[in-house]
Amino acid sequence: MHEISQINIIAPNIKNGGGKELLEYLLIHLEDTYKDLNVVVYIDSSLRNITSTNKRVVVSLFTTFQKVRLFSKKLDNAIYFGNLPPLVRSSNSIVYFHNPYLVMNFQSLLNQSRHFLVKYGLQQLYIKIFIKNVDAVACQNMRIKEEFSVKYNYWNVELLPFYRSCPKPKDFLEKIYDFCYISLAHPHKNHGLLFDSLETLGKKGFSLSIVVTIEHFKEDLIARINHINDSYNIKIVNMGLIPKKDVCKIYYQTKCLIFPSKYETFGLALIEAVEAGLDVIAADLRYTHEIISTPFLFDPQSAESCASVIEKYLDSKTLRKCTGLIDNKVDDLINRLIGSKNV
Secondary structure (H helix, E strand, C coil): CCCCCEEEEEECCCCCHHHHHHHHHHHHHHHHHCCCCEEEEEEECCCCCCCCCCCEEEEEECCHHHHHHHHCCCCCCEEECCCCCCCCCCCCEEEECCCHHHHCCHHHHHHHCHHHHHHHHHHHHHHHHHHHHCCEEEECCHHHHHHHHHHHCCCCEEECCCCCCCCCCCCCCCCCEEEEECCCCCHHHCHHHHHHHHHHHHHCCCCEEEEECCCCCCHHHHHHHHHHHHHCCEEEEECCCCCHHHHHHHHHCEEEEEECCCCCCCCHHHHHHHHCCCEEEEECCHHHHHHEECCEEECCCCHHHHHHHHHHHHHCCCCCCCEECCCCCHHHHHHHHHCCCCC
16 A cells, blocks of 8 residues: 555544544554654544644534535545545545444334434434445444444444553552443443442442443433432442543542443443453443453343342452453554554
8 A cells, every 4th residue: 555644534523432532542642653644633623622733733623514515525545533434435544433323223223212213313324325435444343343244235344443541540549439330321321220230239238339420411310329329328429521531540449340331332441441450340242242351241131130240249259350352453543544654
């Protein structure tokens, strides 16, 4: 492949959550490691912490019209980082796919809400029409690769997971929390089941603490947190939306991650937690088994199962630490575009 000196990253659909975390890490890694590579990144205007540098030009988009116009523009040597391909053919281009709703079937979308059905149904139709405008799709786990290929009849899908590990803290941090669950409160993240299981443990007289990161406008979940905190010897600490450095601090202050999500394109918190030395209690689903190995697994459809495994963990005298099962392929993704350029 011909070597290039500039790449474009098209990410106006990224606003929060795991997509934002991955985008920020990708830009930092490009800046630190690929010194002679220029980057132009197109982002939503809400991402104010992403700024221009000597080797990075940031183009902020404020309106839907600006975003549509961007996708109508031919941009070669590009990573389309928000699941959606361009409206026109782009050479040497990749869609980085990381949204589980975009491989769901119609009935599964319908079970979420009418809003989800309309939003993601239209995006799925868009992908079916325009996905051939890129050379390849990259994704984060084998199940998503298989489902994407079948759903969209598009077979040039590459497995290129990447993630940012938390640096070890300079100073010792005491373990002040028993558990944490680092996630926004999207429906598939299964916070309701987690709270059901905590309430079950509270009724049995268990005492424990857990940190969550739920948006403050999620009034129903906030009300449940307040009820559990007031009714039992369970302390749920909601940090709300927090920056990456605070997420890392929570990991090092916590003994164990609980991860009840029903559906993931990756499960970023799982590998982050394992690399930070935490134990992990996780949903017994395929995405978990692809990313980590843990002896503490539960049925994500059953609050009783989750509560039972938490109880088992609390009663365990000898714990077997979890292990990670994947490699960080951020350089493989970048070199997929820039060819034989040296790292």
